[in-house]
Amino acid sequence: MDIAKELLAGSRLALSRAITAVENEYDEAVDIMKKLYPHTGNAYVIGITGPPGAGKSTLTDKIVKEYRRLGKTVGVIAIDPTSPFSGGAILGDRIRMNELTLDEGVFIRSMGTRGSLGGLSHKTADAVKIMDAAGKDVIIVETVGVGQSEVDIVKAADTTLVVVVPGLGDDIQAIKAGILEIADIFTINKADRDGADKLNVELEMMLDLYQDKLEWRPPIKRTVAHRNEGIAELVQTLEEYYGYLKETDKLTERRTERVKAEVLAMLEENIGRYVTRTMQSDGEFEQMVQQIQKREADPYTLVADLLKRLLK
């Protein structure tokens, strides 16, 4: 089966297989991506992140339903924070139980953090392109925004929605501050809880503090996802921000930055693979490692030398 061709013809099976190929680094993956690439660049990519327990899954489901109500097709990539070791059952269960999967206009896929996170952000970027080529109007990348790399993943989005929730510990508040950098829009989810007003004030104060550093002051919305409250308004804000990105050419800027980062990441990954393959086959790498371990040489000098030899 020509996966790319079938996918472009609208096959869900092909869509699923393409992502699997990318996720497991099958040989055909690069060929598929080459064929699909010309058909990308049309979807609105939304990153949703926030601390554990913020209710991102429920919120994502409601946002998807609202976009469906507006007649848009949606792809969801849920980055699974659990390890392959644990089977990543948590998200898996959620998705199996999810009635959205019965909707032909929605495609949900979870990706685990197996292997390097760098690898995952690359694979996520490819999965986004695959869903984009498959014609999804909106693509949502959902991840637990606690680690820098998880944050890096949503950085690849056109718009990043940061979900916060009242009544989390100080450490988590600290992390919240960490993702101020990438927030285009905030939503206080579970806004019916005590502390929603306090959190709102804190956020506004934080935004005041960094006002001069911010090109765009992220609006702070309120949602109670499980009761579907504030979802329509939130999606409207997401669409308004998309409009702003287009008018101001920021969309092009962001996508240029994304391409740069992707090309560089690909290059580094491929070179890493090349070096391990070739050098390991002729045992040179092992030798280097041994010299370093015996303190006969330092890695900094050896790497510099190796680089000189590698590069024309």
Next chain:
Amino acid sequence: MDIAKELLAGSRLALSRAITAVENEYDEAVDIMKKLYPHTGNAYVIGITGPPGAGKSTLTDKIVKEYRRLGKTVGVIAIDPTSPFSGGAILGDRIRMNELTLDEGVFIRSMGTRGSLGGLSHKTADAVKIMDAAGKDVIIVETVGVGQSEVDIVKAADTTLVVVVPGLGDDIQAIKAGILEIADIFTINKADRDGADKLNVELEMMLDLYQDKLEWRPPIKRTVAHRNEGIAELVQTLEEYYGYLKETDKLTERRTERVKAEVLAMLEENIGRYVTRTMQSDGEFEQMVQQIQKREADPYTLVADLLKRLLK
């Protein structure tokens, strides 16, 4: 001032400056690391990780005090989860208030997650080497183990202590499962809380479940850090595990793996820097990016071509 020379002579100022040089990528950093490298490999490197709110900071302080009681010198690298944006005040405050900083036998340094996390794990590895060369007997790397990259950072340790705590949400429990892979020792901190027994049972069940995948079954200790309960026993376990690593040659294995990963990361980082510098200077990179963005070419083909040209 010859930072490396002064550091090896025992200067705390030089130690601090060396880490600053690495953190800010000053030109002299590589030279310093080259000079220090031959003097590394003697410290016991302990990674401490766990979800936010597990009380890692307090636990780390108590472990340091216990090691001091045993007559060992200690270095602490606290990975600050907050962004440069937020000033990383949280850990900063903790450290300023920390009476340990008055102890000549202890050196505490926090490093922020500015720049790429990959960059940070590299910088953390260098900071460990710097403290190692400075003669610290034990080096503790403390990080919030919520993201894969934070986990990657502690993977660079000889021993990883995973701190868990009763009464955290499901999402966080899921993350806990994620770090089963790297846990050498567990401690249930705040063990005086309700749910400590339940958590203990859950952990044991999880370990039973992965029994066959585990070379070493991580012991589960209990601590109440703020009351200094269970700390001496925990440090004893850390030392027993160090003994086990030495006897079984696992220490050498782990350090070999670490060197391999470091060399590869360095290589990729340097090549990335080389490409951006040279290609950006002659505008080739920009050109590539534009072609890709206009969908005139796909990144996969261009990167493959570039690689062919780059490599001899």
